[in-house]
Amino acid sequence: MSDAETICALLRRSIIELCVADHRDDPAILDAWLANKIPDNVRRWIERPDNNLLVAAEGDDILAVGCVTDSGEITLNYVSPEARFRGVSKAMLAALEAAARERGAESCALVSTETARRFYASAGYLEQGPPERRLGSKSSYPMAKRLAAGPEKG
Ligand SMILES: CC(C)(COP(=O)(O)OP(=O)(O)OC[C@H]1O[C@@H](n2cnc3c(N)ncnc32)[C@H](O)[C@@H]1OP(=O)(O)O)[C@@H](O)C(=O)NCCC(=O)NCCS
Numbered sequence: 001m002s003d004a005e006t007i008c009a010l011l012r013r014s015i016i017e018l019c020v021a022d023h024r025d026d027p028a029i030l031d032a033w034l035a036n037k038i039p040d041n042v043r044r045w046i047e048r049p050d051n052n053l054l055v056a057a058e059g060d061d062i063l064a065v066g067c068v069t070d071s072g073e074i075t076l077n078y079v080s081p082e083a084r085f086r087g088v089s090k091a092m093l094a095a096l097e098a099a100a101r102e103r104g105a106e107s108c109a110l111v112s113t114e115t116a117r118r119f120y121a122s123a124g125y126l127e128q129g130p131p132e133r134r135l136g137s138k139s140s141y142p143m144a145k146r147l148a149a150g151p152e153k154g
Pocket of ligand 1: 014015018019076077078079083084085086087088089090091110111112113115116118119122
């Protein structure tokens with residue numbers, strides 16, 4: 001399997017198996033959510049110059065995938081079902097925030113799933129207005145966090 005295929009398979013399993021509170025196994029919601037999770041798109045996300053796609057790995061296994069744009073928009077943050085609640089997403093989120101900060105972003109923004117809402121709140125993200133309705137009837141929560149200034153250089 002290519003890296004893009006492996007990453008894509010993780011994204012799909014994380015959504016299908018972990019985000020049941022969001023899609024409630026509704027095929028219409030799931031189909032819409034998974035439609036852009038295909039290897040060709042993952043390849044494009046890896047190659048986009050203003051995008052930073054990160055993976056957490058243990059040996060040959062990919063445990064989590066995250067992506068942040070140079071301007072601080074977190075567009076992916078998915079953990080493998082086997083690696084859930086081991087601190088992997090917490091570490092991934094910190095790495096995404098560090099990548100955004102290094103590229104000059106002063107804050108990070110994302111649209112959370114119901115599944116991850118509490119996780120982001122405990123990481124310091126604040127809700128930005130009311131939930132959005134996405135992909136049919138799924139609730140999505142716009143959230144943002146101001147990034148602390150990085151260490152002084154020199
Ligand atoms: C919710 C989710 C993102 C958390 O990732 P994770 O790797 O399992 O979380 P971590 O092990 O890094 O845990 C980080 C903290 O969140 C807590 N936590 C997060 N979600 C929790 C939940 N549903 N139940 C209990 N505790 C939870 C952990 O206890 C931990 O806190 P602590 O270290 O202060 O004790 C992940 O489990 C998940 O389900 N992802 C599905 C994909 C998804 O929704 N991604 C977000 C797209 S916007």
